[in-house]
Amino acid sequence: MVCHKGSLEVREVEVPEPGPGHVLIKVLRAGICGSDLHARVHGDVVADIGEKVGYDHFMRPSQAVVMGHEFVGEVVSYGPKCRKRWRPGTAVVAMPIIRHDGEVEMVGLSERAPGAYSEYLLVQEDLTMPVPEGLDADLAALTEPLAVAHHAVRRSDVGRRDVAVVVGCGPIGLAVVLMLKAAGVKTVIASDLSDLRRGLARQCGADVVVDPAVDSPWDAVPAQEKHFTRAGDLFSVAFDAMHALQAVPGVPWWALMNVADKLSLTPRGPVVFECVGVPGMIDDLVTHAPFRSRVVVVGVCMQPDVFQPAMASNKEVDLRFVFGYDPAEFRNTLHLIARGKVRPQPLLTGTVGLGGTASAFEALGSAQSHAKVLIDPSSDVVEV
Structure with a gap:
């Protein structure tokens, strides 16, 4: 699902090739964040602020960007210089930042780091964490927010x-x-x-x-x-x-x-x-x-x-x-959900496939029908 000049459309793109320290994952669920709604229409404003704080690659409307920074997926393969800590098929979440050629990129909010509104996604192995056994993919996808x-x-x-x-x-x-x-x-x-x-x-x-x-x-x-x-x-x-x-x-x-x-x-x-x-x-x-x-x-x-x-x-x-979180907070959140200390089920109000992303964005513009909508790339559902 590509965002370009405020429009969202499904396109065929190449499966990304994992580079040094990267893991290729198959996306199981991706969450639609309020930041995504803002970035779709206010990209230049956020990008200008990003440049002032030292980040030059925040998405702009003129670019074609695969969004999505809340996600859970399964390990597919590894790039060079990886420890290969988890077997293929292992469910994982990851902090949505990645290094390309030594530069940090924001996954799903940069043209240089395609996000999780897709079938496949690259993440940084060092910032990836296995999902505790038995935790449902819908709930694991809420780790980031x-x-x-x-x-x-x-x-x-x-x-x-x-x-x-x-x-x-x-x-x-x-x-x-x-x-x-x-x-x-x-x-x-x-x-x-x-x-x-x-x-x-x-x-x-x-x-x-x-x-x-x-x-x-x-x-x-x-x-x-x-x-x-x-x-x-x-x-x-x-x-x-x-x-x-x-x-x-x-x-x-x-x-x-x-x-x-x-x-x-x-x-x-x-x-x-x-x-x-x-x-x-x-x-x-x-x-x-x-x-x-x-x-x-x-x-x-x-x-x-x-x-x-x-x-x-x-x-x-x-x-x-406040802004973001640190790796320990990210991991603690994942395990709070897994232990049932935090029960976020009420947030989940809808799931769509990639083809339903635009309708989900539209629905989330109102506070009357939905809270958190997830994208399941394997689903054919196009309306929430």
């Missing part, structure tokens, strides 16, 4: 007693809900305009689900966990604390306050995961989230955006941006 969520949750430094608020319950938001619950976070609030996605968030383990057109996610915080939304309330805590601590005999009030701070007993807001990725979302969260919230930006906004830094400063809002 769930690894993104795993990394985001780890980067957030969320604690089990923190309140987590997930804004946007598309595939990545649902994956964040799954990973938060796997990490033991007791209170997860999920917010989305779509009935379908709110239902999927419940299935993924969200404790509270909110339609933001009707209710505020900040009002959904349990009473015993209420956060500060007015400066006066936060200052009142300081007054009350000073009055109480200075009444303790024999211990300096500042020592007690330092202990409270180290034990995380001082007031702070929820940990918020922005999983929408459209202009205005960061400003909305900075403006409306409680004081001292920590906002983790997981959604990728392709357009320029603005927010009010003075608002963030006055409320001491933390902003953290």
Whole structure:
């Protein structure tokens, strides 16, 4: 399935020849990612950003690119200088980056590294991992997007007693809900305009689900966990604390306050995961989230955006941006799925063959019918 100037069409191409350190795999399933939807129409924008951070080969609309960076496949053959660690037919997943002539390429997002919307695919042996025995191919194919969520949750430094608020319950938001619950976070609030996605968030383990057109996610915080939304309330805590601590005999009030701070007993807001990725979302969260919230930006906004830094400063809002994952997080995610610690079945809402990719892209442009659609290259299904 080749993307060229925004159009998707099936073409016959040569089976790739594995080079040094490469493994040729037969694709069993490939996932359609939100990044693929963006890259199809905003390729030049992302490519320009890529060049500024040192990557010159991100796909552009003028190029013919085989997309797909979420996948599971079977080992077919090896190139030179490989350890040949797995027998042909072994099910594997791999991180979607590969080396060609010493340069790193992004699999499925570069013309130089054709992706998994195809029958065969090249991966880097060093970044390939065997699928644990008994794990279904549909679930193994979700390793990559769930690894993104795993990394985001780890980067957030969320604690089990923190309140987590997930804004946007598309595939990545649902994956964040799954990973938060796997990490033991007791209170997860999920917010989305779509009935379908709110239902999927419940299935993924969200404790509270909110339609933001009707209710505020900040009002959904349990009473015993209420956060500060007015400066006066936060200052009142300081007054009350000073009055109480200075009444303790024999211990300096500042020592007690330092202990409270180290034990995380001082007031702070929820940990918020922005999983929408459209202009205005960061400003909305900075403006409306409680004081001292920590906002983790997981959604990728392709357009320029603005927010009010003075608002963030006055409320001491933390902003953290995340991208990708490391090899250990990728492997951990695969084994969390295999052990049943993470159960991503609710994300799977459709499967098509290569000929159905365009219709799947169209369907995924709406939040009303699907979350994660997989491509099975051996399937003849053309509609989701």
